Amino acid sequence: MNLNTIAEVRRPASTDDIPEWREGYAYLAGGTWLFSTPQIATHTLIDLEALRWPALKHSSQGLDIAATCTIAELERFQAPSSWTAAPLLKLCCHALLMSFKIYNAATVGGNICMSLPAGSMISLAASLEGVYTLWPQGGTPRKVSALDFVTGNHMNVLQPGELLRSIHLPANALEKRFAFRRNSLTHLGRSAALIVGTRPKSGEGLLLTVTAATARPMQLRFDRLPSAAALQHAIGAAIKDADWFDDVHGSAAYKRHLTYYYAEQIRAELA
Numbered sequence: 001m002n003l004n005t006i007a008e009v010r011r012p013a014s015t016d017d018i019p020e021w022r023e024g025y026a027y028l029a030g031g032t033w034l035f036s037t038p039q040i041a042t043h044t045l046i047d048l049e050a051l052r053w054p055a056l057k058h059s060s061q062g063l064d065i066a067a068t069c070t071i072a073e074l075e076r077f078q079a080p081s082s083w084t085a086a087p088l089l090k091l092c093c094h095a096l097l098m099s100f101k102i103y104n105a106a107t108v109g110g111n112i113c114m115s116l117p118a119g120s121m122i123s124l125a126a127s128l129e130g131v132y133t134l135w136p137q138g139g140t141p142r143k144v145s146a147l148d149f150v151t152g153n154h155m156n157v158l159q160p161g162e163l164l165r166s167i168h169l170p171a172n173a174l175e176k177r178f179a180f181r182r183n184s185l186t187h188l189g190r191s192a193a194l195i196v197g198t199r200p201k202s203g204e205g206l207l208l209t210v211t212a213a214t215a216r217p218m219q220l221r222f223d224r225l226p227s228a229a230a231l232q233h234a235i236g237a238a239i240k241d242a243d244w245f246d247d248v249h250g251s252a253a254y255k256r257h258l259t260y261y262y263a264e265q266i267r268a269e270l271a
Contacts, residue, residue, distance in 0.1 A: 007043045011253040013049035018046060019156040021137050021161025026258075029068050030107040033114055036185040048163075062171040065250060067109025067164045071096065071121075074108055085128060085198060091180050092124035097190045109164045110220065112149070112171055115156040118191040118212045119246045121167075126217040127196035127209035129173040137161035150216045153245065176200055181262035185249055192250035197266035199225070206270065212234075213255035215245045231267050232260060 009028070012018045019025075024043040034045075045192060048068050055069035056077055063083075065074065075093040080084030096102075096111070097118075111121035112132070125132070125146035132144045136159060145169070150156050158164070176198040183193050191212035198207045206225050211220040220234050239259070244252035 001131060003039050003042070005038075005040055005043055006045055009045045009047055011047045013050060015051065015135065018137075018163075019020075025161070027163065029107040029110045029197045030070065031100050031110075033110065034104040038254060047209075053166075056253065061168075062174060063169045065169070066165060067107065067112075069108045070104060071102075071111070072104045073084055075103075075191055079174070080113065083171070084201070085105060085174050085176050085178045088124060088128065088178055088196065091182075092120040092194075095123070095194060096208065097158055097188060098125045103158065107253065108167060112146075112162055112167070113156065113158065114152050115150045115152075117247075118152055118194070118214055118249070119150075120194060120211075122146065122217060123191075123194045123196065123209065123211040124169050125169065126211060126219065127178075127198060127207070128202075129207075131168045133165045133168070134268060135163040135165045141165070146218050147217055176207075177270060179266040181265060183250075183258050183262070190249045193241050193255050193262065194264040195259060197263075197270055198271045200245035206267065208235075208266065210239065210259055210263075211244060214243045215261045218243065224270055228264055228267065231263055235260060235263060247250040 014268050018190040024041060026034065026039065026042045026045055028045040028047045048242065053066040053068050055066050055073045057064040071093050075090050099111055108121045111119045130146035130147055132146060134142050144157060179197045181195045181208060182191055184191055193213035194211045196209045204224060206222040208220045220238050228235065245254050255269060
């Protein structure tokens with residue numbers, strides 16, 4: 001879509017060149033959402049691609065993903081063999097409603113900052129205990145857990161002008177066993193529920209992450225593998241009626257049912 005309100009596109013060579021934030025500014029990364037709908041209140045785009053952040057860096061500490069890393073780059077990443085949960089990267093990359101053009105342009109950070117319930121990069125980061133680095137305008141960088149970043153449908157903790165710089169997935173989370181379940185009302189459609197369970201190789205504990213079915217990521221942590229009844233009770237206690245997300249991709253009751261159903265499958269698979 002042509003954005004006929006845009007008067008200027010700025011391409012900073014470094015963060016020092018990013019101008020002081022003003023109303024009407026917008027950051028541009030992949031632009032797959034930005035160019036899909038009129039941006040009547042926006043007159044200036046700040047192109048983050050010009051900063052040339054390395055897309056992916058891995059070390060013994062884990063995986064660092066630049067906010068400007070594309071979905072395609074993440075999907076092609078070859079992880080160390082010890083990272084048992086690494087297949088989640090590809091599974092979550094494929095859990096998006098997108099064409100091949102979107103796949104090659106959309107960014108991990110853009111999907112996260114849109115903060116939609118079905119954002120599968122949010123699901124990935126939350127289930128693998130990710131930590132985001134945020135760069136405030138003129139302030140000190142701060143860390144926010146992936147679980148706390150999204151606060152509701154299309155809502156997050158970003159302040160005006162603040163940038164999501166990177167996503168860190170710790171090695172100890174990437175080395176866990178995992179189970180993945182996803183449902184959509186249509187083939188390759190938007191997720192109605194995306195549930196991930198992870199468990200240490202030692203066999204102790206369970207971390208269950210619920211996304212898409214709820215307006216924001218919800219997580220249940222168990223020191224030991226719960227019984228089926230205990231798991232069902234814990235879900236009911238942690239996720240209130242108002243937390244279930246009702247939209248055209250599935251009613252709240254339907255998404256609640258899927259969550260209970262898939263949670264038990266995950267518990268049994270990881271037992």
